[in-house]
Amino acid sequence: xxxxxxxxxxxxxxxxxxxxxxxxxxxxxxxxxxxxxxxxxxxxxxxxxxxxxxxxxxxxxxxxxxxxxxxxxxxxxxxxxxxxxxxxxxxxxxxxxxxxxxxxxxxxxxxxxxxxxxxxxxxxxxxxxxxxxxxxxxxxxxxxxxxxxxxxxxxxxxxxxxxxxxxxxxxxxxxxxxxxxxxxxxxxxxxxxxxxxxxxxxxxxxxxxxxxxxxxxxxxxxxxxxxxxxxxxxxxxxxxxxxxxxxxxxxxxxxxxxxxxxxxxxxxxxxxxxxxxxxxxxxxxxxxxxxxxxxxxxxxxxxxxxxxxxxxxxxxxxxxxxxxxxxxxxxxxxxxxxxxxxxxxxxxxxxx
Amino acid sequence: xxxxxxxxxxxxxxxxxxxxxxxxxxxxxxxxxxxxxxxxxxxxxxxxxxxxxxxxxxxxxxxxxxxxxxxxxxxxxxxxxxxxxxxxxxxxxxxxxxxxxxxxxxxxxxxxxxxxxxxxxxxxxxxxxxxxxxxxxxxxxxxxxxxxxxxxxxxxxxxxxxxxxxxxxxxxxxxxxxxxxxxxxxxxxxxxxxxxxxxxxxxxxxxxxxxxxxxxxxxxxxxxxxxxxxxxxxxxxxxxxxxxxxxxxxxxxxxxxxxxxxxxxxxxxxxxxxxxxxxxxxxxxxxxxxxxxxxxxxxxxxxx
Amino acid sequence: xxxxxxxxxxxxxxxxxxxxxxxxxxxxxxxxxxxxxxxxxxxxxxxxxxxxxxxxxxxxxxxxxxxxxxxxxxxxxxxxxxxxxxxxxxxxxxxxxxxxxxxxxxxxxxxxxxxxxxxxxxxxxxxxxxxxxxxxxxxxxxxxxxxxxxxxxxxxxxxxxxxxxxxxxxxxxxxxxxxxxxxxxxxxxxxxxxxxxxxxxxxxxxxxxxxxxxxxxxxxxxxxxxxxxxxxxxxxxxxxxxxxxxxxxxxxxxxxxxxxxxxxxxxxxx
Numbered sequence: 062x063x064x065x066x067x068x069x070x071x072x073x074x075x076x077x078x079x080x081x082x083x084x085x086x087x088x089x090x091x092x093x094x095x096x097x098x099x100x101x102x103x104x105x106x107x108x109x110x111x112x113x114x115x116x117x118x119x120x121x122x123x124x125x126x127x128x129x130x131x132x133x134x135x136x137x138x139x140x141x142x143x144x145x146x147x148x149x150x151x152x153x154x155x156x157x158x159x160x161x162x163x164x165x166x167x168x169x170x171x172x173x174x175x176x177x178x179x180x181x182x183x184x185x186x187x188x189x190x191x192x193x194x195x196x197x198x199x200x201x202x203x204x205x206x207x208x209x210x211x212x213x214x215x216x217x218x219x220x221x222x223x224x225x226x227x228x229x230x231x232x233x234x235x236x237x238x239x240x241x242x243x244x245x246x247x248x249x250x251x252x253x254x255x256x257x258x259x260x261x262x263x264x265x266x267x268x269x270x271x272x273x274x275x276x277x278x279x280x281x282x283x284x285x286x287x288x289x290x291x292x293x294x295x296x297x298x299x300x301x302x303x304x305x306x307x308x309x310x311x312x313x314x315x316x317x318x319x320x321x322x323x324x325x326x327x328x329x330x331x332x333x334x335x336x337x338x339x340x341x342x343x344x345x346x347x348x349x350x351x352x353x354x355x356x357x358x359x360x361x362x363x364x365x366x367x368x369x370x371x372x373x374x375x376x377x378x379x380x381x382x383x384x385x386x387x388x389x390x391x392x393x394x395x396x397x398x399x400x401x402x403x404x405x406x407x408x409x410x411x412x413x
Numbered sequence: 414x415x416x417x418x419x420x421x422x423x424x425x426x427x428x429x430x431x432x433x434x435x436x437x438x439x440x441x442x443x444x445x446x447x448x449x450x451x452x453x454x455x456x457x458x459x460x461x462x463x464x465x466x467x468x469x470x471x472x473x474x475x476x477x478x479x480x481x482x483x484x485x486x487x488x489x490x491x492x493x494x495x496x497x498x499x500x501x502x503x504x505x506x507x508x509x510x511x512x513x514x515x516x517x518x519x520x521x522x523x524x525x526x527x528x529x530x531x532x533x534x535x536x537x538x539x540x541x542x543x544x545x546x547x548x549x550x551x552x553x554x555x556x557x558x559x560x561x562x563x564x565x566x567x568x569x570x571x572x573x574x575x576x577x578x579x580x581x582x583x584x585x586x587x588x589x590x591x592x593x594x595x596x597x598x599x600x601x602x603x604x605x606x607x608x609x610x611x612x613x614x615x616x617x618x619x620x621x622x623x624x625x626x627x628x629x630x631x632x633x634x635x636x637x638x639x640x641x642x643x644x645x646x647x648x649x650x651x652x653x654x655x656x657x658x659x660x661x662x663x664x665x666x667x668x669x670x671x672x673x674x675x676x677x678x679x680x681x682x683x684x685x686x687x688x689x690x691x692x693x694x695x696x697x698x699x700x701x702x703x704x705x706x707x708x709x710x711x712x713x714x715x716x717x
Numbered sequence: 718x719x720x721x722x723x724x725x726x727x728x729x730x731x732x733x734x735x736x737x738x739x740x741x742x743x744x745x746x747x748x749x750x751x752x753x754x755x756x757x758x759x760x761x762x763x764x765x766x767x768x769x770x771x772x773x774x775x776x777x778x779x780x781x782x783x784x785x786x787x788x789x790x791x792x793x794x795x796x797x798x799x800x801x802x803x804x805x806x807x808x809x810x811x812x813x814x815x816x817x818x819x820x821x822x823x824x825x826x827x828x829x830x831x832x833x834x835x836x837x838x839x840x841x842x843x844x845x846x847x848x849x850x851x852x853x854x855x856x857x858x859x860x861x862x863x864x865x866x867x868x869x870x871x872x873x874x875x876x877x878x879x880x881x882x883x884x885x886x887x888x889x890x891x892x893x894x895x896x897x898x899x900x901x902x903x904x905x906x907x908x909x910x911x912x913x914x915x916x917x918x919x920x921x922x923x924x925x926x927x928x929x930x931x932x933x934x935x936x937x938x939x940x941x942x943x944x945x946x947x948x949x950x951x952x953x954x955x956x957x958x959x960x961x962x963x964x965x966x967x968x969x970x971x972x973x974x975x976x977x978x979x980x981x982x983x984x985x986x987x
Contacts, residue, residue, distance in 0.1 A: 074786065095934065098949055119773065120934055123948065126680040133682070134836075135843070135850030136934040225578060230680065266665065273582055273664035275948060282950020288560065288579055408681055409487055411665065412673060413494045421807060422881045424888045424897075431806050434894070438802025442795045442865055443819060449862045450822055453834035460837050471840070516732055523729030537974060542736045544966045548925050548940045549959045552947045553739030556746060561756075593736060646825070654827030657925060661947060671829050678930065684837060691833045698827055 090115040092336045095131070095140040097122060097323070098278050099298060100193075102356035109343055115336060123276030124231050125149045132158050138330035141337040147182045147322040148233055150189055151395035159188040160327040166338035169345035172365040180322070182395060189324035190341050193297070193359035196320050196382065196390060197234050197277070198313040200294040200302070202284050211312040213242040215291055217261055223270050224290035227283050228262075230274035232407040233393045234319045235262065238293065241317040241391065248394045255406055262410045274411075285309060296379050297359035304358075311379050313386055320390035322362070454695065461689035471684055479689035495673070499693060502670040505584075505659075506652035509591035513599040513648055514641055516592070521603040525610070543597035551590050551661050555579075558586055558662075582664030590658040595651075599644030606640035642709060650698050670694055740963060747956035764957040774942065774958060781938040784853065784928070785921040788860035793914040795861070796868025797906075801898075803869070804876045823863040832930035835859050839931070852933030859927045864920060868913035875909020915973055922966070 090113070094106075098121040106117045122128045125146050132143065137158055145153055153159050164170055170190065177191045199216075201209055205224060209215070216226050217239070229235050237247035239258040249255065265271060272289050275282075280292030285302045299311035325344065327337045343349055351369030354361040358374060360381055361367070367375075374380045382390065396403070418427050461479055466472035485491045520539075527535050542550060558564055558580035565580045580586055610633070618628040656671025663669070670690060677687030747765070751758025768774055803816065823831070835858070839849040849855060883905065887897035925940040932941055939962060946955045 074790075093935070118776070118935070120937070121773075121945070121949075123945075124680060126682065130679060130682050131934050134840075134933065135852065138850070139852070139934045232680070271664075271666060273666070279948045279950055286950070404681070404683075405487065408683070408686075409492075411676060411681070412498065412668065413492060422805070422884050422888070424884070424894060426894075428807075435802050435806025435808070438798050438805070439816070440802075442799030442802075442869065443816065445795060446819055446822060446862060446865060449835070449838075449858055450826070450831065451819065453838035454826070454830070456838045456841060457830070457834045460841070471844070516728070519725045519728035520732055522725050526726075533974065533978075537970060538733060539736075540970050540974075541963075541967055542740065544919055544923060544970055545740065545963055546923050546925065546940050546943075546966070548944045548947070549743065549962060550739065552943070552951065553743045553959075555947070555951065556742040557739045593739070596732065596736065650825060651827050654829040656829060657944070674829055674833060678833065678836060684840065687833060688837055691830050694827065695830050698825075698830070702825060 090333060090336055092117045092142070092333060092340055093140045093331075094119045094340075095122065095128060095136065095143045096120075097144060098276070099301070100144065100323075100357055102353060105344075105349060105352060105356075108349075109340060112343070113336065113339055123278065126232060129153065129156075129158070132328060137328040138332065140328050141331045141333050142340055143326050143328060144192055144323050145189070145326055146393075147180065147324065148393035148395050150182045150324065150326070151397075152400065153326070154183075154188055158329055160329045160331060160334060161187055162190070162327065162341075163334075163338060166335065167342045167345070169342045172345050172347060172350070172363050174362050174364045177322070177362040183324070189326045190345065191362035192323045192325045192344065193354065193357065194320065194322040194362060195296045195359045195380075196313050196318045197229060197231075197238065197293055198296050198299065198311055198318050198379065199291060200281060200284050200299040200309065200311045201291050202287060202289070203308045203310050205287070205290040209310070211314050213238065213314045213316050216293075217242055217265055219264070219268055223268065225270045225272050225288065226265075227272050227275050227280040227289045227292035228265065229280060229293035230276055232403060234321070235274075235293065236403060236406060236410075237319045237391070237393050241319075241389075244316070247319065247391045248396060250396065250399050250402060252402075255402060259406050259410055263413045266410065266413070295359075297357045300358035300374075300377070300379060313379065313382060313390070315389065317389035317391060320387075320392050322392070457688050457691050457695070460685055461692045463685040463688075465683045465685055479686045482686060483689050483693060495690075498668050498673055499670055499697070501667070502653050502694075503697065505587065505591065505669060506649055506655075509588060509595060509652050510599075510645055510648045512588070512592050513595050514603075514644065516596060517600040517603045517644065520596070520600045521607040524600075524604045525607045539597055539600060542593075543601075547594060547657055550594060551658050554586065554590055554593070554662060555581065558589075581662045582666050584663070584667055586662035587659050587667055587669075590662045591652060591655065594655075594658060595648045598647040599641070602640040602643045602647075603637060606637045610636055638712070639709075642705060646702070646705060649701060653697065653701075654694055743956050744960045744963070747953055747960045749953045749956075752952055764953045765961075767954050768957055768961070771954070773937075774939075777937050777939045777942040780853070780936050781922065781940075784856055784860065784936075784938060785918050788857045788864060788921050789914055789918045791857070792861040792864035792868050792917050793910060796865045796913060796917075797872050797910050799865065800869045800872035800876060801902075801906075804873060820866055820869060823866040828924075828926040829930075831863065832859065832927045835862075835927070836930050850933060851931060851936075853936045855931045855933065856928055856936055856938075859931045860921045860924065863924075863927070864917035867916050867920060868910075871913030871916055872906065872909045875906055875912070878909075879905050911976070915969075915976075919966075919969055919973075922969075 092109075092115055094117055096119060106119070109115075110117055120140070122131070128143055128145065129149060129152075132140070132153075133156070150159075164186070167190070170186070173186075173191065178186055180191075183189045199211070199213065201215075203209070206215075208222060215224075216228075233247070236258055239261045240247050240249060240254065243254070243257055243261065245251075245254045245258070272283065275292070277293070277295040277298050280289070281294045281298045281302050283289040284292045284294070285306060294311070296311060296313070299309070303309045303311060325341050327334055331337055344353065345363060347363065347365035348369060350361050350363035350366035354366065355371050355374065358380055361370065378386060418425055421431060460471065462475050462477070464472040464474050464476050464478060483495055485493050485495055524532065524535050524539070556562070560566075560579045565574070565578070568574045568580060569578070574580065614632040614636070615628060618632045623631070654671050656669065656675050659667055659669040659672050660675070670693075674687050674690045674694070677683045677690065748760050748762065749758055750761040799820070808816070835855070836851075839851065839855055842849045879902070883901050884897050887901045892901075925944065928938050929941055929944070932938065939958070943955060943959060946952070
């Protein structure tokens, strides 16, 4: 019996070695994509693979902090593309995590709307190319919230009409939302303002209706599944869920929300930068860009794609906010040394 | 036999050669453990005195900041939260262990009383959840405790929770999850002890008209004490550092020290603080182990 | 022991139910046609089919197996050699007091402390030398470290059970240590080595915490994948994956018990 075991074991081992060798031998070019979950149409990746005779391997993350952590742990030499949000880009540049882009290898760069080439966080697109932009808003389950008002008070005000909610596990975006509710700027450095926001969030955490911190996708899943009445969710994710279920709703509350711009970037020691540039240029193609936005229902920074965008998205204030709403939106800024204030705050909020 | 040679297990050999050979054999293993476990644990202590730089890396300046933060001094003054979390972790671990012990006795007696041909099957039934991955076992409770199912409906009927809410995140869910995870760790050693139980003592105790509790305390407990001790070491220490169960079933509301540590290495990217938290946990672990070790030694001495 | 109080039997059966109901729910819902939420939408097998098309799942499964096999190989070799060295030389009390705690250290350290210590140590080494980037090698190192203790335990038990008579007989017949070891001890030791190897293999498959912390970007394993998916929102595809993992676990447990029984039978015969 032992001999049989040994032989079986050896056979299994040989099989494994052969399998590994086969995969290695059959290796074509690979693009390692590290991206937010549910952010790209799988068909786009398949089309890219077919066009450039390569294989795309995706890994997913739920928050910027998670992505930066993984890059610092060795990911800068293992991924070819990452998708950071605007407010973490300056830190990533300072940490040496990103590679300066070769604009010559990205012909479709000209498709970008002009305002996206002069951003405060990366003027001239030296390290990043805008991918999609959107907001962090309030998603709600209509069946559970007959008396809904489009305000953050449904989460922050503790009345007996209070219902279960999920907060978003993103440092700047969650604190920023709390600050907006209090009427302050998302980028304030005033300690009393920050303390007020922290107190608000800690009270929200201690409430019995608090269900936990999740990424945007996790919160959306809880609202769609019925275990939460409200969640902070990225507008596109919410809209996708709404397309499948009429009982769900989304709104950018009247006090204001975070407006973010996600970008494509190449890690400093990416294994296949050339293919990465091809990918960026591919996404910037007019048709592909439109396909992307029509899939994930976020807003596109691509001027050439605008004419291919679904009319329902263009007319949807949740996806392309009206001028009035735009005034209530604010972008999170990198505060250099003062980022530390927010990190400390977030840590306190998470532990109390 | 020349001078200096001995016979060891039948082999005629010089002691030096014997030890040299022995060293060659044990050195790889010992060096591996020393290098990849003992040294890293030491480095934990060192890093816990370093600082986090602005962007999440390690800044090698010596500071007591992390120790201060551990006892509660942060940006906004003092709060007991970290200590509360530490205390809560120990308490949850202790209560879970106690529950496991109490519940393992019926389980062990049941297993021991099965007919011999069925014993293997029941053992296998006990082992299968034991070997199933912890993540799967824990997230499975998310289904059972969902709002639409009997347990949550039952609780809502008795007004313990609002109707329509799930039984998680909550302390109850965490205890259920912990208990379900660690039950086999206590049940298996206890079963081995119960198998070898000397029933004559129990029968004698009943013959002398002792009640259930007296029988248990004087006839059963002394014979199963060491098995329970083993079960405690296998349960209490890992339970204190557990983070999967509180993460899935407790949410961010009922953080235990494991969650707090995991966060420092994930989203917060504050390795020095994480190291100081781990150091605190290590100290508590060592204290627990030493405590039980000394009790075990005292018992052995008393018996001999 | 023949009779147990019916209350004890009832409690035990209830406990078994408590252990199994969650797992059975997972299996049940893996056939659920509706994607989110707890409503039953009809019976379907398409989640299982989806699994085999999901590149990420397949890669995670491959990683899990590679990790388990490599770490088991290394730890079985190192652990066996360690156990043999411990038993075949007359170590004194002082030496034993030094070895025993070191060998038992991986067993008594809480997983999370071990994982954190490894990550920090690797991080420090990485900042100095650029080696030890998190990935499959670091995961293997982590797994081997805690597996060694268990393999050593299993092999030592077996060595003690064998006793010294065989090697003494071999030496009486003028065999050298190497010959005696190869032809006499090793074959007798094989059941113990295999038991240790299977134990190490199952421990590696089962492990989550150490893998979670030492995993690199491309070395995601199945437990890590399931954990991340739970946070994103559980779909029946995850239930299907978990069901398959459970079936695999059951197979391994059954195999283990069969081989144990077989060993007991062969020993009873000899």
